[in-house]
Amino acid sequence: MSKPIILYSHKGGPNPWKVAIILEELGLPYETKFVEFQDMKEGPLIDVNPNGRVPAIEDPNTGVAMFESGAIVEYLVETYDKSNNLTYTSSPEKYLLKSWLHFQMSGQGPYFGQKAWFELYHPEKNLKSAIDRYANEIRRVLGVVDAxxxxxxxxxxxxxxxxxxxxxxxxxxxxxxxxxxxGAKKVEEELPTYKAWHDRLMARPAVQKIVEERTKANSQ
Structure with missing residues (x-):
């Protein structure tokens, strides 16, 4: 592969950085194009993702353009992870991977995101019942991983x-x-197996590189 994959991203949103981690782990060349919120319903992003959200990618090596972070991750692994470093080809492992990826997309992402929305961005403030619901769901989802x-x-x-x-x-x-x-410290104390897993992931060189890039992008 010689041409870099184009990654449409946003400095603050977690999901594009999920794709960036996979790109780094696989050693794939890529170019990040940051898109501001007010520009997401316009070209060139809207031409790639009709939903006007990031992440999205354009792969000039295959002619494939995609959106939705989980679908992009699956595409990158299936297309470029020829040594199966980040996946399994045996059953049931390869199907269990899909289960955990989809749980991340249906559980972790929405619940974490809704907690942020109701606490920080919702026009009606101090909706304690909504804030508490999503805080509890965060704890529950991480508890599933821990167990x-x-x-x-x-x-x-x-x-x-x-x-x-x-x-x-x-x-x-x-x-x-x-x-x-x-409350984050309490969750980590109550779920030490989850915490140890998270720390192992954070220590990976590809993850550390993306953490640095994200910090740099948000400081500019």
């Missing part, structure tokens, strides 16, 4: 190695302190 890892006795969600299913959780989990404040 699964304990039951399996493994360091990662599926099998004996880090996969795309693990890495998909990283950007939203990085927002735990931001979303729960002092």
């Amino acid at each position: 699964h890892l304990k039951k399996q006795g493994t360091e990662y969600l599926v099998g004996d190695k880090c996969t795309y299913a693990d890495l998909a959780w990283v950007p939203w989990d990085m927002a735990l302190q931001f979303l729960l404040g002092e």
